[in-house]
Amino acid sequence: MRTSRRRPPVVPLLLCALAVLAARPDTQAAGPGSEAGVSAQVARLYREAAVATRQYEAGRREAVAQRAVARRAERLLHRERGQVAVLHADLGRIARAQYRTGGGLPLTAQLLLADGPDELMRGQRVFSQTDLAVSHAIGRSRRAEARLAAGEAKAEAARQAAEKQTARLTGLKKDIERKLEEARAELQGRADVQAAAGRCGGAVRLNQPRTRTRRAWVAPVERYELSAGFGRGGSRWAHRHTGQDFAVPIGTPVRAVGAGRVVKVSCGGAFGMEIVIRHSAGVYTQYAHLAAVAVEAGDKVPTGRWIAQSGTTGNSTGPHLHFEVRRTPEIDSVTNPVPWLARHGVKVR
Incomplete structure (x- = not known):
């Protein structure tokens, strides 16, 4: 890892x-x-x-x-x-x-x-x-x-x-x-x-780490292995994989990749527990297959804030974080997260 x-x-x-x-x-x-x-x-x-x-x-x-x-x-x-x-x-x-x-x-x-x-x-x-x-x-x-x-x-x-x-x-x-x-x-x-x-248990307000990043953007998890990539085919997806998977143990803190406002917190369905955040310039990020959420819809979050804990809910074969970058809150507007993060100074590999 x-x-x-x-x-x-x-x-x-x-x-x-x-x-x-x-x-x-x-x-x-x-x-x-x-x-x-x-x-x-x-x-x-x-x-x-x-x-x-x-x-x-x-x-x-x-x-x-x-x-x-x-x-x-x-x-x-x-x-x-x-x-x-x-x-x-x-x-x-x-x-x-x-x-x-x-x-x-x-x-x-x-x-x-x-x-x-x-x-x-x-x-x-x-x-x-x-x-x-x-x-x-x-x-x-x-x-x-x-x-x-x-x-x-x-x-x-x-x-x-x-x-x-x-x-x-x-x-x-x-x-x-x-x-x-x-x-x-x-x-x-x-x-x-x-x-x-199909019902989330509510936000669990986690003790945040004392360190605060000065960067505008960060990776969604701190330590990870990359697993399924964007556009990858497979029996688990209707067409192509719509995000980038980060293989991490259950309970790993999930971070907001940038400052924004939470627009969706939901449970059930293929994504299991998920969070969607709206950032500046109309960009949205999604965090799915979670085991717990630490925010509610409407919350403002700074870059690096712990918003959830990773898990394996929904259509998932093992613990990981499914991360997407979208142009709208919906799944049909996804873009490849890895080059998008790289353009914002975050290299994942």
Whole structure:
């Protein structure tokens, strides 16, 4: 499915944000058993699922980066291990040299065995130098071993943190998606009843997103896959397909492509639940096969306003939005929506 190009939010805030989203009630919704309550719940969960998906992807990318850091640390640790092995070998050579040369003899024995003062002084100097070399070698070895232990602990902590974060994000995302699927099924069930009766249940005023577009025209849905195109033949249409279909899940918010006034809200028939909006210069847009409507006839809507939620009512074989552009409110005046949107700065593909 087509995805938004917006960048994901900062990852460190994601767990708190998701926890709040998962628990937060919709204060403007009606009771949970009402149609308004179900519709508002789907809209809220839709937003939360989008946030969860973006956060999950950001967390997954961060986990990949963490694992890369761990791999780099492992390579450094490999070099550290080699250095420790070299230092241990040096200590072994020094110890063997001391054993062969008598560097470990006590001072009393050296006094007794020395042939004279000069030989004794030379022996003391050799002993002092050897002792200093041993001390330095031991110190280097201990410091290298400490760095090795610290590096191993850091690499392991990075791996564990990455795996833990990914697991928590996956769990939160799946929980929200499960709730959303259950709510979508209930929303569509209620919509089917209304469409069969030919009577809409009234507008459900959805909480609108805070962002406001400055563009005059937008696509009718934010994320989608194009399915049946304009003019396409098939057994489901009397002649040719009169609009462009956008494949989206049930409950996806449907936007007014431009500012205008709602001239029709109806249920039943081939289009199921549908909305028609009149725009400037006598252009009309239609949004069909909906699961819920959020406007009433006569409402003025700005560009990008959530006017409905997608569904699969009417003559529909699966969840999608059927979108038309017309020169009159009626179906016999349709034009191809894709090039029309392109002329107004909206590319859909």
